[in-house]
Every structure is written in structure tokens, then in C-alpha cells.
Amino acid sequence: GAGVSQSPSNKVTEKGKDVELRCDPISGHTALYWYRQSLGQGLEFLIYFQGNSAPDKSGLPSDRFSAERTGGSVSTLTIQRTQQEDSAVYLCASSLGGTGSKGYTFGSGTRLTVV
Amino acid sequence: GQQLNQSPQSMFIQEGEDVSMNCTSSSIFNTWLWYKQDPGEGPVLLIALYKAGELTSNGRLTAQFGITRKDSFLNISASIPSDVGIYFCAGRDNFNKFYFGSGTKLNVKP
Numbered sequence: 001g002a003g004v005s006q007s008p009s010n011k012v013t014e015k016g017k018d019v020e021l022r023c024d025p026i027s028g029h030t031a032l033y034w035y036r037q038s039l040g041q042g043l044e045f046l047i048y049f050q051g052n053s054a055p056d057k058s059g060l061p062s063d064r065f066s067a068e069r070t071g072g073s074v075s076t077l078t079i080q081r082t083q084q085e086d087s088a089v090y091l092c093a094s095s096l097g098g099t100g101s102k103g104y105t106f107g108s109g110t111r112l113t114v115v
Numbered sequence: 116g117q118q119l120n121q122s123p124q125s126m127f128i129q130e131g132e133d134v135s136m137n138c139t140s141s142s143i144f145n146t147w148l149w150y151k152q153d154p155g156e157g158p159v160l161l162i163a164l165y166k167a168g169e170l171t172s173n174g175r176l177t178a179q180f181g182i183t184r185k186d187s188f189l190n191i192s193a194s195i196p197s198d199v200g201i202y203f204c205a206g207r208d209n210f211n212k213f214y215f216g217s218g219t220k221l222n223v224k225p
Contacts, residue, residue, distance in 0.1 A: 042216065
């Protein structure tokens with residue numbers, strides 16, 4: 001597609017439930033990032049996929065968080081047993097990767113509210 | 116780990132004033148980027164810098180890649196109300212990984 005697409009745009013869930021957030025990157029982009037942004041705060045790195053390499057999961061805050069990227073394209077971020085502190089905007093970004101990368105393009109995010 | 120410090124955290128300025136914000140890192144980067152985020156949207160790329168010392172403009176915005184490769188600044192001249200938003204710097208290291216600053220929240224009073 002023309003841009004990075006994220007779904008859903010808003011998600012309200014009950015504490016303890018699992019949620020899945022989807023990111024559809026720009027076609028051909030090999031690098032994909034997930035970030036979390038709490039209200040009025042900066043971007044917190046979660047996970048980074050680059051081509052077929054093992055993902056960099058160093059930013060995942062707990063083992064309740066996991067992500068996968070199927071076929072080098074669509075990515076899903078899963079949060080199990082959600083907690084209220086998980087409430088935030090989850091942003092996905094993709095880029096061409098490699099030394100020619102010109103930065104990356106963000107989606108509009110998924111606003112997650114855990115009640 | 117990598118540390119990226121962005122300042123100031125927030126600014127309140129009058130329309131027409133110039134603005135300056137900067138980022139410093141604990142290690143060198145090979146790319147510096149500046150993004151702007153409007154409420155409810157994802158960040159949008161404003162300027163990309165690829166060489167130490169590079170000075171690039173985009174309309175009223177000017178950014179520079181520091182000679183030490185550990186810093187960058189963004190200037191906005193003659194600010195207008197639509198400049199309101201959060202500005203993020205980002206740096207890319209030699210492993211092709213990006214790091215973001217914590218953002219500068221800009222408020223412009225008409």
C-alpha cells in the first residue's frame with residue numbers, strides 16, 4: 001500500500017484479556033519497528049524486524065509481549081493478560097533498511113485502552 | 116546502551132519567533148532524522164541528514180548533522196500556529212538501528 005497501515009485504530013479491552021495489533025508495512029520495506037507511546041511521552045522501542053534476521057526483542061517490557069512478522073510483511077504485536085499500564089498508543093514503522101535507508105514511515109498507531 | 120538526549124522537553128513561544136531544539140547521543144550515528152507528530156497521528160519525517168556537517172533546509176526548517184556525529188539541531192524560523200506538535204530526533208547507528216529522542220513539545224501562541 002501507499003503507507004503503513006495499522007489496525008485497529010482504537011481498541012478498548014478488559015484487564016486480563018489478550019489483544020492483537022496488526023501492522024501492514026509499505027510493500028518492499030524490509031525493516032519493521034514497533035514502538036509504544038504513552039500519553040504525551042516519547043517513543044519507547046519495543047521490537048525490530050530486519051529481513052530474515054532474528055528480531056531484536058530487547059525493548060519488549062515483559063514476556064506478556066510478543067511479536068511476529070509473517071512472510072517478511074505483515075506484523076502482529078500480541079499482548080497477553082493485558083494490564084492497565086499497557087494503555088498507550090502502539091506505533092508501527094517500516095523502512096527500506098540497509099545503508100540506503102532514508103528513515104522510516106510511521107502508521108497512525110493503535111490506541112489501546114485497558115479498563 | 117545508547118542514550119539519546121533531546122532538549123528542551125517543551126517550549127512555549129509567540130507566533131513569529133524562531134525555535135531551536137537539539138539532540139545529543141552517547142555514541143556516533145551515521146544518520147540523523149527529525150520527525151513531527153501531530154495529535155492522533157504517527158510521526159512524519161521532516162528532514163534527513165546523512166553526513167557529518169551537513170546542513171539541510173526544508174522551508175522554514177533547518178537541521179544540521181553535528182561534526183562529531185553525536186549531535187544534531189533543528190531550527191524553525193518565523194513560527195506559525197500549525198508548527199504546534201511534538202518534534203522527535205532519531206539517529207541510526209552502524210547496525211542500522213534507529214533510536215528516538217524523547218521529543219520536544221512545541222506550543223505556539225497566536
